[in-house]
Amino acid sequence: MRALALALVAPVAFGCVVEDGFEGGELDDVTDVVWDGKADGTQRRAVTASSVEALAGDLSSLAPPCRTADAGRPCEVYLSSSSALGSFGPLGAYGPLGALGPLGSNAWNASAWISAAGDWSGHVDRISGPLGASGPLGASGPLSDRAYYDTLPAINDWAKQLQAGGVWTVLGPLGPLGPLGPLGPLGPLGAHGYANDRGGRFTHGERIVRTVRVPYAAEPFELVELYDEVTARSVPPDTSFVARGEISRGAVDLFPAKSLRDQVVTIVVVPEKQLDNFDLVIRDSAGRVLASSSSAGYIDFVQLQAPRGGRLSIEVSLAASGHFLSKTYRLYVVGSGSRFYETDIHGDHQLAL
Structure with missing residues (x-):
């Protein structure tokens, strides 16, 4: 009956949504599972900023090899802390x-002005915009096969490492950028x-909207x-959100x-101020450290292969700070969807879960 009800409220049309859940089963209907091996018997893998840093500039373990960049x-060259993965790169403050x-909510943040316009989702179907089949999520975008x-x-060896499991995967099409x-x-x-409510949830009338379905996916x-x-701590958890937080020395924020x-x-934790350094710990529902x-x-990140029904507890802590202002950060969590579960990249930067 639940599946029938969801089908009735979420017709397959461009811009249609499911209220406070997911089409095909709400989060509470997805059974929690243990973080064991994958169905094919292989171990799940993770890539972290620390595991990339531990390479110490040596990429000889990579398969396929990474020899050429631009x-x-x-x-x-791009393993330098002053390069793409460091605080001066696109993940930095x-x-x-x-x-x-x-x-953000400041006058210079575009999202503040867009959210001020209220709910205009009823007009989305009238145009073929970014959610259309020709947009970035469609067959002409960077996620197409x-x-x-x-x-x-094919661009070069470095670009290959932007895929899932790569050394620079956090900068690639499956990450927050x-x-x-x-x-x-x-x-x-x-x-x-x-529209947005005060906590940041998307709304359509009185409903909380969590997903969008398009006919080409x-x-x-x-x-x-x-x-x-x-x-961020109170909503039913999923794997696509940004949380804005503030922390004091010695504390741990849980999401x-x-x-x-x-x-x-x-998962990426981005400092809002240049001289802050935050750490990440990811645990499963039993409290075991996954990564x-x-x-x-580098800016700290974790990318891991998650099972359907796998719960995560994301811990953010302050490792160091060089100023006396508030210690604020942004936690980015991005799920790839099931199309990008596997990778053909291997190397010492990958950790077994």
Whole structure:
């Protein structure tokens, strides 16, 4: 009966949504599972900022190998802490995911102006915009089989490592900078047209909206909310959201998440101020540490292969700070969907769960 009810309230049409849950089964209907091996008997793998840092510039373990990046530069150049993975890169405080980017409640944040427009989701079906078949989530976008599996690795060896399980995977199309993240059509910049409540939840009338279904995709997409700290802890957990938090020295902030599918989940903690360094610990529902990241030179992240029904407890702590202002951060959690569960990349930067 629940499946029938969901089918009635969520017709398959561009822009249609499911209220406070997921089409095909709400989060509470997805049975919790133990984080054991995958169905094929292999171990789940994780990549973290710490595991990449532990390579110490040596990429010889990678398969396929990474020899070429842009013209005249080897891949190892981009392992520098002053390069793409460090605080001066796109994951840093001054990058597009930080306080000066398009996400936030300040006058310069584009999401604040879009949310002020209220709910205009009723007009989405009238245009072929970013959620359309020609948008970034469709067959012409970076998540298409051709773009992801053929075009991206054909650019050079470094670009191959942007895929799931790669050394620079956090910067790739499955991470917070990609089309499934908060900067894309599923996030607060509003291609879906839903309004926000004070906690950051998307609303349509009196309903809380969690997903959007489009006719060209086999499964619904999770919307990417920009939550305040309290709301992020109180809503039914999923694997696509941003939480804005503040922490004091010696404290640990906890955020729940739960995977609806067998998928890759990418978690990044971005400081809002340049001189802060935050660490991550990811635990399962039994409290066992699945992965952790405490890099001194990179922005901390964890990417792991999550099972359907796998619960995560995400712990954020302050490792160091060079100022006396508030210690604020943004926690990014992005689920890839079941299409990108596996990887053909292997190397010493990958950890067995």
